[in-house]
Structure formats: structure tokens, C-alpha cells
Amino acid sequence: VLLSWSKRIEEVEPYSQLAEIYDDVMRHVRYRQWAGYVAGLFSKSPLPVRRVLDISCGTGSMALELARLGFGVSGFDYSWHMVKQARLKAHGQHAPLQFWCASMTDFTTRRRYDAIICTYDSLNYCRTPQQCTRVFEKAYEALLPGGLLIFDVCTEKNSKQHFQNYYERDAIATCEYIRQSSYDRKTRIQSNEFIFRWAAQPNKTFKERHLQRIYRLDDLREIVLRTHLRLIGLYDGFTRRDGTEKSDRVHFVLEKPQR
Ligand SMILES: C[S@@+](CC[C@H](N)C(=O)[O-])C[C@H]1O[C@@H](n2cnc3c(N)ncnc32)[C@H](O)[C@@H]1O
Numbered sequence: 001v002l003l004s005w006s007k008r009i010e011e012v013e014p015y016s017q018l019a020e021i022y023d024d025v026m027r028h029v030r031y032r033q034w035a036g037y038v039a040g041l042f043s044k045s046p047l048p049v050r051r052v053l054d055i056s057c058g059t060g061s062m063a064l065e066l067a068r069l070g071f072g073v074s075g076f077d078y079s080w081h082m083v084k085q086a087r088l089k090a091h092g093q094h095a096p097l098q099f100w101c102a103s104m105t106d107f108t109t110r111r112r113y114d115a116i117i118c119t120y121d122s123l124n125y126c127r128t129p130q131q132c133t134r135v136f137e138k139a140y141e142a143l144l145p146g147g148l149l150i151f152d153v154c155t156e157k158n159s160k161q162h163f164q165n166y167y168e169r170d171a172i173a174t175c176e177y178i179r180q181s182s183y184d185r186k187t188r189i190q191s192n193e194f195i196f197r198w199a200a201q202p203n204k205t206f207k208e209r210h211l212q213r214i215y216r217l218d219d220l221r222e223i224v225l226r227t228h229l230r231l232i233g234l235y236d237g238f239t240r241r242d243g244t245e246k247s248d249r250v251h252f253v254l255e256k257p258q259r
Contacts, residue, residue: 008203008204008205009195009205009206009207010204010205010206010207011206011207011208011209012206012207012208013079013208014079014208014209014210015079015081015082015208015210016079016081016208017081017194017196017206017208018081018194018196018208019059019079019081019082019084019085020081020085020174020175021172021174021175021177021196022058022059022082022085023059023061023085024172025170025177025179026061029061029120031061031062031064031065032065032068033238034062034065034119034238035062035065035066035068035069036065036069037238037251038062038066038117038119038150038251039066039069039071041148041150041233041235041251041253042114042115042148042150044148044232044233044253044255045114045115045146045147045148045255046146046258047114047144047146047147048114049071049114049115049147049148050071050072050114051071051072051073051074051111051113051114051115052066052071052072052073052074052113052114052115052116052117053073053074053075053076053109053113053115053116053117053142054066054073054074054075054076054116054117054118054119055075055076055102055104055107055116055117055118055122055135055139056077056078056104056118056119056120056122056123056125057075057076057077057082057083057086057099058077058082058085058086058120058122059082059085059086059089060075060085060086060087060089060090060097060099061089062117062119062120063075063086063090063097063099064089064090064093064097066117067093067097073097074097074098074099075097075098075099076099076100076101076102076104076107077099077101077102078101078102078103078104078125079101080101083099083100083101086099087099104118104122104123104126104135104138105126105131105134105135105138106134106138107138107142108138108141108142109142112142112143112144112147113142113143113144113147114143114144114146114147114148115143115147115148115149115150116139116142116143116147116148116149116150117149117150117151118135118149118150118151118152119150119151119152120152121152121153121154121212121249122151123135123151123152123153124153124154124190124212124213124214124215125210125211125212126213127189127211127212127213128213129215129219129223132215132220132223133223133226133227136149136223136224136227136229136254137227137228139229139254139256140227140228140229140256143256144256145256145257145258145259146255146256146257146258147255147256148232148253148254148255148256149229149252149253149254149255149256150251150252150253150254151251151252152249152250152251152252153214153215153220153249153250153252154190154212154214154248154249155214155217155245155246155247155248155249155250156183156185156188156214156216156245157245157246157247157248158214158248158249159183159190159214160183160185161248162248163181163182163183163190163192164182164183165181165182166179166180166181166182167179167180167181168180173199174198174199174200175196175197175198175199176196176197177194177195177196177197178193178194178195179192179193179194179195180192180193180195181193183214187213188213188214188215189211189212189213189214190211190212190213190214191209191210191211192209192210192212193207193208193209193210194207194208194210195207196208216245217234217243217244217245217250220252221234224252224254228256228257229254229255229256230254230255230256230257231252231253231254232253232254232255233251233252233253234250234251234252234253235250235251235253236250237249237250237251238251
């Protein structure tokens with residue numbers, strides 16, 4: 001099937017096609033529970049956390065769940081297509097949510113936040129340590145003293161175990177898609193290729209290539225050490241146990257020190 005799909009493949013920007021079906025593709029993700037977990041981590045802050053900024057908001061699922069819990073949430077994402085979906089979902093919500101387009105490696109905000117989040121391995125899209133440093137520096141500027149930056153990353157164990165040679169084919173009413181993933185141990189790059197064929201455009205095939213770097217936890221610790229943020233927690237999955245290389249996903253909690 002892939003061969004017949006491959007004839008007229010147009011390569012497009014990551015998330016430009018996926019955005020429209022992202023919530024369907026990610027229907028297994030339990031954002032409500034995840035938001036509850038993240039909200040629990042806010043208790044690590046000496047501040048009462050009220051205002052939260054999501055710096056890779058995607059289609060806004062996490063932001064909406066946090067808003068439901070009573071937090072004032074804003075968010076941005078690099079992909080305009082994702083932001084558009086987030087705005088559609090936020091439309092008509094009880095609490096108004098602002099979403100805009102920006103990069104986590106290069107953003108400024110007028111207000112200061114109690115907490116900044118960057119969830120679902122979005123930081124892995126930073127393919128160099130320098131880019132991670134930029135994210136941490138920008139977050140530092142946008143946080144109030146005592147505020148938290150919470151992000152999660154996938155570990156190499158996760159990539160080796162689940163995405164070394166992964167293939168998935170699925171269809172929803174409007175679109176058929178294929179996802180193929182691979183992991184290169186040398187470069188520590190995980191590649192996820194999505195191929196789409198829309199019911200409305202059956203003669204066209206689109207491809208997105210998403211590249212993520214899988215960091216050693218010690219390397220991330222080192223990067224954090226060279227910033228003004230302080231690592232105050234590193235957790236395994238959605239628990240309060242210590243995160244290690246044996247975890248699939250770890251949550252980092254960094255604090256902007258008060259003094
Ligand atoms: C796996 S999705 C996660 C989205 C959302 N956080 C969630 O939990 O559903 C990764 C997101 O990171 C965004 N992203 C990648 N690089 C970015 C950057 N430099 N700045 C902001 N967002 C970025 C992508 O556009 C995408 O929406």
C-alpha cells in the first residue's frame with residue numbers, strides 16, 4: 001500500500017497536516033489525568049500557582065484541562081496549524097484562553113507566570129543542547145521568582161523499546177494515515193514519519209517528518225546546572241518516584257529561585 005501511496009508524495013512541515021487529526025491520533029492520551037498530575041507538581045512551588053503558560057500547547061488539550069481545574073492558562077506553539085486547532089477548541093469556553101504562535105527557544109511575554117509547562121516530549125524537538133538552554137533561559141525570564149518550569153522528555157529506553165522500528169496504519173472518516181518511527185542510537189534522533197491521504201484529496205499524499213532528540217537525563221541535568229533555574233524534582237512517568245533511564249518518560253521540575 002505504501003508503494004502505491006508513495007508516487008506523488010509532497011513533503012510538508014511537521015504538524016501542518018497532522019494538526020487536523022492530532023486529537024484523533026492521540027485519543028489514547030489521558031490529558032485530564034495528566035493535567036491533574038501536573039497540577040499536583042505545582043505544589044512544589046512556594047507560590048500559589050494561578051497563572052500558567054504552556055510553551056508547546058499543541059491543540060490546547062493540556063491547557064484546557066488546566067483551565068478546567070481553575071488555572072488561568074495561556075499558550076503558544078510553533079505550528080500555526082496546531083494553534084488554530086487550539087483556538088477552535090477554546091472558542092466558547094467559560095474561561096477565555098489565549099493561544100498564539102511562537103517558538104519556545106525565542107519568546108518573550110509581557111506578564112510573568114507562576115508556572116510554565118512544556119508537555120508530551122515537546123522539549124525533545126530541541127535538537128541541540130543550545131536550544132534546550134535557550135528554552136530554560138527564556139522560561140527563567142518569563143517566570144516569577146519561585147515559579148516553576150515543568151517539562152517531560154522520553155528516555156532512550158522508550159525509543160529503543162517502542163519506536164526502533166514502529167509501524168502503524170489507521171483511518172478516520174476524513175483521512176488515512178501511516179506512521180513509521182525509527183531510532184538512531186548514534187545520533188540519538190528519533191524520527192517519526194507521518195503519511196496522509198485525505199478523503200477529499202485522494203490523488204495527493206502528504207508526508208511530515210518529525211525529528212526529536214533523545215537526551216541522556218544526566219545531559220539534561222548538566223544543561224540545567226548551567227542556567228539560573230534549579231532542578232527540584234525528576235519523576236518517573238506520572239509518579240513521585242525518582243525518574244531514571246529505566247523510565248519511559250520523566251517529568252522535570254525546575255524552579256526559578258526566589259533569591
Ligand atoms: C507532541 S506535540 C505536544 C503538544 C502538546 N504539548 C500536547 O501535550 O498535546 C509537540 C508540540 O511541540 C511543538 N513544537 C515543536 N517545536 C517547537 C518550538 N520550537 N516552539 C514551540 N512549540 C514547538 C509542535 O508544534 C507540537 O505542537
